[in-house]
Amino acid sequence: MKKKVSYIALIICTLAVALFWDNDIARTLLSFELLLVPCLFMLSVYLERNLSASLVVPDRYVPKGEKFEVDVHVSNASVLPMSTVPVTLLCHSRLSSRESAYTRDAFVTPGSGSSLCFYLRTGYCGKLYFNIGKVAVKDYLSLFTRECSVSEHSSSVFVLPRIHMLDMARVLGLSESVDGELFSKLRHGEDSSEVFDIRQYRRGDSLHSFHWKLSAKTNDFMVKEYSLPMNETAFIFADMSYKGTGDERVSVMDAFLEILGSVSWSMAAASMKHNVIWWDDKEKRVMSRFVASESDTYSMLEQLCESGIYEEPVDVGALYENREIAADSNTMRLGMDGCFYHNGVRVKHIDYDKVDEELTVWEI
Template sequence: MILHKLIYLLLWLCSVLFFVMYRGDLSLQLLIVCTLFPVLLFLLLLWQKLTLSVHLEADTHEAACQDRFYVLIHMRGRCPVPVHYAVVTLNYIHSLAGEPDMLDVHVPVMGSNAQVVRLPFSTPCCGRITVTGSDILIYDPLSLFSMKVKCRDRVAVTILPETDCLQMLPALPAPGDAEQSERFSEVRSGDDPSEIFSVEPYQQGDAVSGIHWKLTAKTDTMMIKHFSLPLDDDILLFVDYRRCGDDCKDTKLLHHVISVYASLSFLLTEQGCSHRLMWYPFVRGGLEPYGCQSQEDTVDALREMLASAPYPTGEAALLGMEELPAARMIYCTALPDAETFMQLSAFAAHCRVMVFCISYEEHPALPQDTCFECYPVYVPQDADGEV
C-alpha cells in the first residue's frame, strides 16, 4: 500500500512539473484530475464501508474427526460500485490445543449484491473449534486508502471423538445389582428418609416436612432432620481432562484419552450398565457427575466437556474429591502422576478401581504394587501435523 502511494505521489509531482513547464488548459486539467482523484476514491471507499455488512455462520454445529465443515462469510455490499480488494481476518482456536491462530481471506466484494465465501475446516482431534471475526480491511481500486469494517461474530463447532477404541481395551466390570445401595455419603445430605444425615436448627429455606417434632419440643427450638444421600452402586467413569503438554502430539494424546473415555461409555451403555460420567470442568470449578443411561447422554456430556478448556497440566484433578459417588470407578488418564495414584489408592480401599493409562509407549512405566487394576492402552503416534 505504501508503494502505491509513493507511485501516485510521483505521478502527481510529474503533473505539477508538467503544469509548470507547459502552461495551458491540458496541463491544468491534468493537475486538477490528479489532485481530486484521490479525494473521489476516499469518498467512494467511505460509501462502500458504510454500506457493507459482514457476518459469519457455520454450516453445522457438530462434526466428527476428519470430517470437513465450512465457515460461511456472508458479505453484502449495497454500493453499486464493487470493492476492488478486501481482506477478512478470522481468529480461530481449538479447545484442546489452546493456541489461537489467524487466517486472512482475500476477496473482492460485488456491488449491490450478496455473496458467500465458504472456508473449509477439518481437524483430526476432538474438541471445540471457535472462529471469531476481526476487522475487515477494504481498499480502493488504486490501494491508496483502506478502511476497517468491524465483524465480531463468533461461531463454534464441536468435534466429537471416535468410539472405535474398544479392541484395545480389556474386559470391563460386570453390571452391578439392581438393588438399592446401602452406602451413604458421609459429607453431604440427600433426600433418602431411610437414614438421617444430621439434625440441625431450622434455617431459612429448609423444608417444613423435615421438622423433628420430638426434639423441637424438648429443646424449644425448631430442629430439622437432614436425610442421607445414597451412593449409587454403579460405575463412575472419570476422564483426566488435563493438558498433556503444548506440542501437537500432546494434544493428539489427550484426544485419544477422550476417545477411549467415549468408547467405554458407549460399551457400558450397550451392556446395560448404569454409569456416571465425570471430569474436572475448568469453567465450573467443581466436580459434578453426569448421569448416563444412553448413548445420547454420553454425547450430551461430551458436548458439555469439550465446550470448556482442559485443566492445566500441573493440577491433580482428583484432589478435590472427598469420596466417590459410586461403588466402582474407571479412570482414563495420560498423566499417571503420583498424587493422582495416591488418591486412587485411597478410593480403592472402599470400591473397585480400574485405571486405563493411554500412552504412545507400548510398555509405559506404571506404579507397581497398586491396590487397583491398572491397564496400559497403546496408541500409535501419528506423524507431526497441525491440529
C-alpha cells in the first residue's frame, strides 16, 4: 500500500511539473508513468497465471521435540524471474484447535522452481495438518499483488511420543519357551507344546491330557494343563474420556500417548501381538487396531489421535462386539487419569507430571 501511495505521489508531482513548465521531458515522463501502471498490472496477471505451488512433507512420522521439515515447492513457468513470492504455510492441530501461520519469501528463476524449507518443532505429540495458506506474486515495483490459486489438499505429520522399552513379559506374567514363544505363567490354555501345570484329575478332563507315567507312580489320575500362548490373546482398551480443555487437554493426551505407545511398542518388540480398542466419538463406534510390529504401533497411535478425546465416559469393553474375548485372555485398560489395569485389577497409577521417570523404572 505504501508503494502505491508513493507512486501516486510521484505521478502528481510529475503532473505538476508538466503543467507549470512547458517541458517535453516532463510530459514524456508523465506519459511513461501513466502507461507503466496498466503494464505492471498485466505483468502481475501474467506472472500469477504461470505460478504454482505444491506441498511436500518428507517424513510422516517425526519424534517429539526434534526439528522436522515441511517444504513448499514454487514453480515458475514464465520467461521472467519472480523476485519476491511470499508463501504462507498453515499448521493446524485438531487436538488444541489452534492454527499457526509461517511466511517466507521465495525467489523463483524463469522456467524452474524453488523449494522453501520450513523447519518446525513441537513439544507435544499428536497429529498436525499442513496446507498452503497463500502464495502471492508482485510486479517489479510491488504496486500489484495477486494471489496464486493453490490446492486445498493438506498433508499431515504425526509427532511420535517418547517410547520407553518396558519389560512387558514380566508385567503380564509370561515365560519364554525353548523355541522363543511366550506363554502365560498365570493362566492355562490349549497349547500342548508347553505344559502349564500338572494336577489331579477333575471330572470333565480330556483323556488326551492325562499324564500316564505320573499317574502310575502316584496311584492317582494326574492331568497336564497346557499353556496359553501370547499370539492374539492380549487386548488393550484405551479410555480417552476427559473433561479438560485447552492446554491441559493437550498435556494429558501427550502423556496418555506416551504411556500407551510405550506399552504397545514394547509388546510388539517382544512379539506379543495384541489388539488396541477405543471409542471414536466422531464416528460413534468402537475402533480396533491389530498390532504385530513396531510400525503398527505408530499407525495405531495416529488413528487413535484422529478419533480424539471425548467427555462422557464410555464402556469400550462392553461395546466391543467385533470379536469375542475369551475368559482367559490378557486384558489391559489405560485411562486418561493414568491408571493402568491388568485383567480388571489396577496395578499402576502413573503421575503425568513424572511420566518419563515412572516408565523408566516401571515395575509391576
